Amino acid sequence: AQSVSQHNHHVILSEAASLELGCNYSYGGTVNLFWYVQYPGQHLQLLLKYFSGDPLVKGIKGFEAEFIKSKFSFNLRKPSVQWSDTAEYFCAVTLMDTGRRALTFGSGTRLQVQP
Amino acid sequence: SQTIHQWPATLVQPVGSPLSLECTVEGTSNPNLYWYRQAAGRGLQLLFYSVGIGQISSEVPQNLSASRPQDRQFILSSKKLLLSDSGFYLCAWSVRQGRTEAFFGQGTRLTVV
Numbered sequence: 001a002q003s004v005s006q007h008n009h010h011v012i013l014s015e016a017a018s019l020e021l022g023c024n025y026s027y028g029g030t031v032n033l034f035w036y037v038q039y040p041g042q043h044l045q046l047l048l049k050y051f052s053g054d055p056l057v058k059g060i061k062g063f064e065a066e067f068i069k070s071k072f073s074f075n076l077r078k079p080s081v082q083w084s085d086t087a088e089y090f091c092a093v094t095l096m097d098t099g100r101r102a103l104t105f106g107s108g109t110r111l112q113v114q115p
Numbered sequence: 116s117q118t119i120h121q122w123p124a125t126l127v128q129p130v131g132s133p134l135s136l137e138c139t140v141e142g143t144s145n146p147n148l149y150w151y152r153q154a155a156g157r158g159l160q161l162l163f164y165s166v167g168i169g170q171i172s173s174e175v176p177q178n179l180s181a182s183r184p185q186d187r188q189f190i191l192s193s194k195k196l197l198l199s200d201s202g203f204y205l206c207a208w209s210v211r212q213g214r215t216e217a218f219f220g221q222g223t224r225l226t227v228v
Contacts, residue, residue, distance in 0.1 A: 009156065032215045044159075044205065044219040051214060090158060094215040101147055101215045102174075103207075107158040 004093055006106035013081050014114050021076040021109050023065075023091030030096040033074040034103065035065055039087045047089070050074065061085070086113045117142035121206045121220030128227055134179075134193040136223050138206030141187065146208040148189040149217060150181055153203040162204075165189060166211065201227045 005024045013019060025031065035047040048059025055067040065076045074091060088110050092103040121138045128134060140146050147166055151159040161174045163181035171181050178197050182190045189206060203224050207217040 004158075006158075034216060036219075043221045046216055046218070049214075049216050092159075096215070101209060102149055102161050102164045103159075103215070103217050104161070105151075105159040107156060 004091055004104055004106035006089075006091055006109050008109045009107065010110045010112070012112045012114065015083055016080050017113075019076070019078040019081050019085070019111070021089055021091075021111070023074045023076065023106060024072050025074070025091075025093045025104075026072065027093065027095055029098075032094045032096060033065075033067060034092040034094075035059065035063070035074075035076050036090045036092060036105075037087050038090070044090070047076070081111075081113050083113045083115050085111060087111060117208075117218065119206060119208055119218060119220045121223060123223060124221060125224045126226070128196050128225065130198055130227055131195050134191070134196050134200070134225070136191040136204055136206075136225075138189045138191075138220055139187055140208045143187070143208070143210070145186060145211045147211055148183060148187075149207040149209075150189065150191050151205045151207060153205060153222070159205065163191070196227045198227050201225055 003026045007022045033050040036044050037047045038044045048057050050057045050067045058064045063078050067074050088108050090108045091106040118141045149164045150162040153159050165171050165183045168183050179193050203222050205222045206220040209217040
């Protein structure tokens with residue numbers, strides 16, 4: 001079965017530090033890829049998405065992610081984090097060849113940004 | 116615009132009691148609907164998904180069931196809750212064709228005591 005791995009479970013950074021959160025998936029076919037964010041006390045929100053085309057996608061709040069097909073990866077990056085980026089981040093994938101449209105999620109990465 | 120409503124926000128239920136969580140979507144037709152459970156450190160686990168009225172697919176064997184009595188209504192149920200059913204339950208929807216991003220409700224925190 002397909003799976004999504006997020007190797008960083010808890011990341012602590014200082015403000016202005018650069019961020020990279022890893023995401024790898026195990027599926028050889030066509031995928032749609034997503035990063036969702038859950039701020040404390042809020043619902044899950046879509047941060048950015050990749051469907052096709054340019055493998056470097058930009059999302060809200062200065063986040064970006066790069067799809068590297070050969071590495072089955074979709075890492076999330078931000079050059080300079082802010083305290084308000086403190087949240088839990090989830091990587092997710094849908095398998096386009098199977099017709100199964102449900103998202104498969106990684107286990108999440110809790111990001112704590114210290115002022 | 117589309118909105119998704121999920122209620123209640125929090126629920127405390129005794130072991131052995133029944134459960135009914137409701138989710139409705141507005142502003143779209145024929146959505147795919149999903150129930151997920153979120154556990155700390157384990158991400159979101161897909162419980163059920165539905166591609167149409169009365170069509171339910173179950174992802175994991177468990178004490179829960181789902182129903183879709185109307186196009187934009189999705190219900191999560193249990194006849195007798197277990198302690199292990201405690202968790203955070205999320206409803207989501209996506210369009211039937213095309214792009215697959217899902218949109219989530221606010222979630223229900225269920226505590227079984």
